[in-house]
Amino acid sequence: MKRTYLFVVVALCVISGVAGFAAYRYAHSDSDKADSIDGASALAPDIELPDLGGGTRKLSEWQGKLVLVNFWATWCAPCRHEIPMLREVQAQYGARGLQIVGPAMDDPQAVREALPGLGINYPVMAGDAPIVAAMDSLGDTLGALPFSVLIAADGRIVARKHGEFERKELQELIERHLP
């Protein structure tokens, strides 16, 4: 009798352990998809980005705000998929100090043509080598898009991510780092 009881309890321990393990992995499989680094403390360099009018914009222009630099391209489907959410996040948090900036690794003309359809409500830049250099200096290691870097109001890089943000993940990051 005691042996049966022991066997049942041990079996239940094993089953519940495996079930808990599996449930956790399943629930967190999405958030594992991309490398999000939080707590990075390096100061962001004051990069220069070519704008669509032939001039340049400097990152220091938005000093004092929480800046999300979202590198994208018109040929990048996951980037385009992420833009409507970024637009909404800019509208939601803009008044509280968030500024999204969208440098495109792309032909400026292609970006100009795509902009009306995308309805982007934050500054957009475009270019080739200067955008690649900006990605490198902000810590890109893959050369893949989308690539986002969150820079706190004091200029520290607080998060980097390749791939699309989940809305909840981005909102939590923003809430945590708003000035």
Next chain:
Amino acid sequence: MNRILRRLPILLIASIGVAPQTATTAAWPFSAPDAKQRLLAVDEAFQPRAALWQGGHLSLEIGIAEHCYLYRDKLRVEPVDPAGYLLGAPSLAAGETHEDEHFGKVAIFRNLVKIGFSPHAKQPPKQLRLIYQGCAENLVCYPPQSRLIDVVDANP
């Protein structure tokens, strides 16, 4: 023995709590529906191999990592040495049709793509430029890539 048995239910409850903590560090041996897809650097995602000249035929291959794909219409091969070498029309499979949310139906390649040429010239070119572009499924896309490929003459 009775004391141990009385404490076993506590062990059962504790095992439920410990499981998620174990799960954060342990490797998952099975494939969940959205199993982690490791982000790859572009040269891990797409691996061009040497171009081979054999019996008047030139062939190139690009290995494609799991979960990654190359766009058919972005593939290009250009002669570099000699620059004016006439490659002729490429022979390239039709590829797989991929429904893209933003770009509609596009032809793509997975696993491996082979590109062949049958130039009129009797001698192979020395070097080619291979241009390609692709994505990691639902994760990231890579900008157009350009690589110089030496041609290996299999029948020197």
